[in-house]
Amino acid sequence: IKITFQDAASGARTVEVEPNGTVMEAAVLNNVAGIVAECGGGCSCATCHVHVDEQWIDRLPAPAPEEGDLVEFLDGAGPTSRLSCQLELTPQLDGLVVRTPHAQG
Template sequence: MIKITYVTADGTEQPVEVEPGMSLMEVATLRGIEGIVAECGGGCSCATCHVYVDEAWQQTFEEPAPEEADLIEFLDEAKPTSRLSCQLVLRAEHDGLCVRTPASQG
């Protein structure tokens, strides 16, 4: 099991423990994490699972695919640490990961 902490826009921390192999979006929807809508269910087509990955963890994930980068480019609240949580698959090395949700999705 690995521990992941989601921090909502209002600063509320929501720690969860999960098995590696799930995406951050899957975990969020299964655990009822506020701030992740995931309208497309993980198809990388809606950007309603936008999160900010703490800088220290950015390099533990692969670079965004062109489809993800295109969606992020058009988000009002995009930052250099923006990612779509449906594209971030958790591995054992992500134990302790912290991600933040934006004030709004979509």
Template sequence: MAKITFIDPAGEQRTVQAEPGSTVMEAAIRNDIPGIDAECGGACSCATCHVYVDEQWTEKVGGPEPMEEDMLDFAYDVRPTSRLSCQIKITPELDGLVVSTPERQG
């Protein structure tokens, strides 16, 4: 299992256990993390699971693929560390990952 911490815009932290192989979005939905809508259910089709990856983790997580980059065009307040959490696959290396949720999803 990998630990993932979500920080909401007010600064509140929530840490959940996530199974390697699943996605950060799935971990959020399973644990009722507020601020992740995931309308399309993980098809990279809606940009409502937008998160900011903590600067310490951007290198390990990597950047978005072109299709995800296209979907990010529809997200709100996109920053250099923006990712769609449905496209971040959890690996043992991501144990301890920290992401922030944006003020709003699309």
């Protein structure tokens, strides 16, 4: 499946990955700028924060309480903010578009 990471500095990058693992893992495997993922997917560092494209936000499962709490206190978070390590890839997410924050980590 294809996922597009938009970055204000370096433009958009589309990566092709198997529909398993998480959006964060897809980014790290492909060296996508802006996803640091310091905690390795433990839902505790919030350096994997992304802004999900408005057209996609309703198609994702709602955040777990731990994720919601972290995002709430994150600098620069917006209404479509999610932690990419909590977004499981499925075939339905083919074409997903997310934007990485300007500075992270």
